[in-house]
Amino acid sequence: MRKQIAAANWKMNKSLSEGKDLLAEILNSDLSIGQNQEVIFAVPFPYLMETQSMIGGKSGMFISAQNCHHKTAGAYTGEVSVDMLSSIGIQYCIIGHSERREYFAETNSMLLEKVNLCLAKNITPIFCCGEPLQIRESGTQNEYVAVQLNESLFQLDADQIQKIVIAYEPIWAIGTGKTATAEQAQEMHAHLRNVLSARYGMEIASKISILYGGSVKGNNASELFSQPDVDGGLVGGASLIASEFVQIINALKK
Ligand code: PGA
Numbered sequence: 050m051r052k053q054i055a056a057a058n059w060k061m062n063k064s065l066s067e068g069k070d071l072l073a074e075i076l077n078s079d080l081s082i083g084q085n086q087e088v089i090f091a092v093p094f095p096y097l098m099e100t101q102s103m104i105g106g107k108s109g110m111f112i113s114a115q116n117c118h119h120k121t122a123g124a125y126t127g128e129v130s131v132d133m134l135s136s137i138g139i140q141y142c143i144i145g146h147s148e149r150r151e152y153f154a155e156t157n158s159m160l161l162e163k164v165n166l167c168l169a170k171n172i173t174p175i176f177c178c179g180e181p182l183q184i185r186e187s188g189t190q191n192e193y194v195a196v197q198l199n200e201s202l203f204q205l206d207a208d209q210i211q212k213i214v215i216a217y218e219p220i221w222a223i224g225t226g227k228t229a230t231a232e233q234a235q236e237m238h239a240h241l242r243n244v245l246s247a248r249y250g251m252e253i254a255s256k257i258s259i260l261y262g263g264s265v266k267g268n269n270a271s272e273l274f275s276q277p278d279v280d281g282g283l284v285g286g287a288s289l290i291a292s293e294f295v296q297i298i299n300a301l302k303k
Contacts, residue, residue, distance in 0.1 A: 052258045053274070053301040054214060054281035056089040056175060057288030058115065058143065068096050072103055074291035075298075082109045086281075086301050089175070090288075091115045091143050094129055098137055113141035113175065116149055119162040131163070135170040142167050143283075144174040145201065147220045157200035164201060168209055175214045175283065176202060177262070178241075182221035190219075190237065195244045203248050210249055215259045216283040217241060222263025224285060231272045231279075234261045238278035267296030274300050 063071065072090065082088060091113040092100050101112045118128040134142060144167065145160040160176070167174045178197040180190040194217070202213060217237055222229050229237075238259045245254035261273050262283035273279055281301055287293040 050085050050302070051256060051280050052214075053083075053086045054089060054258055054260055055086075055294070055298045055301055056091060056113065056141075056143075056214075056216070056260060056281070056283045057294055058091045058146070058262075058283055058285050059093060059288065060115070060148070060285055061093065062289055063093075063096075065096055065099065068092060069099065069103065071289065071291055072100055075294055076103070076107075078291065078295040080295060081299055083301070083303050086298075086303075087111060088298055089113050089141050091141070091175075097134075097139060101138060111141050112139060113143060114139055115143050115146070117142050117144075117163055117167065117172075119159045119166070121166065131166040131170050131172060134172060139172060141173045141175060141214075143177065143216075145177045145197075147177060147179055147218060147223060151220075157197060160201040161204065164205070164213070168205070168212060173212055173214060175216055175260070177216045177218050177283070179216075179218040179220055179223075179263070185219060185221055191240050194237070194241060198241070198244055199248075207249055207253055210245070211253055211256055213257065215241060215257060216262050217259060218262035218283060220263075224264070226264050228264040228266075228269055228273070229261070231276050234273055234279050235276035238276065242278055265297060267293040267300075270297040270300035274302055 089111045104110045117131045149155045178194045180193045184193045258280040260281045260283045265282040265284045266287045
């Protein structure tokens with residue numbers, strides 16, 4: 050079975066001590082993490098190393114960056130490169146979150162550069178796609194997300210694409226409390242898998258984990274994750290509350 054993943058996205062929240070308390074509480078909880086499951090914490094840059102040492106190689110657990118720069122090195126004050134992440138042993142990086150696309154003007158072609166840099170350093174991109182409300186209302190969401198995949202991922206070869214995790218996050222559901230229904234999520238995830246299959250074939254498409262993101266909570270995770278093409282979640286708000294995130298981890302398909 051494909052990898053089932055619960056990924057926390059802390060965004061720009063928590064002090065270091067608050068973050069460590071949160072992580073410690075989760076690590077000390079009654080977690081059932083199976084063979085095919087992973088738990089990932091995307092923490093702010095300054096916390097990467099300390100949180101990484103807290104999880105200390107626990108099987109199935111990883112720390113992720115929330116972003117990286119699309120150039121390798123140089124005069125980019127304030128930015129963090131993929132090489133830097135690699136040099137501290139980071140294995141995952143969120144790429145193209147809708148907040149980065151919207152507030153920091155990240156384009157599909159910039160994301161393509163980031164994906165390439167990550168893969169060259171064995172960092173797994175958690176590649177985000179998803180449509181804004183007006184696109185959903187116009188009924189063109191399927192075409193919209195297909196373009197996002199096409200322009201940022203489809204230059205990858207068959208080996209590389211299998212190293213990507215995709216997160217479908219409808220923008221209208223992020224931080225709004227308005228979750229996509231399990232049927233809406235399944236419909237889109239199946240579509241994304243078909244788009245992947247049209248480019249790479251179903252054998253490869255069926256190996257790629259597609260996470261759902263957008264107001265995933267402890268009490269809706271099981272229903273969402275039980276859908277055949279929903280392979281876990283990318284979780285913002287609810288990942289900041291230990292008991293909620295533990296419930297979400299334990300809702301992953303076995
Ligand atoms: P949310 O955020 O769970 O708070 O809706 C999800 C995300 O933006 O990754």
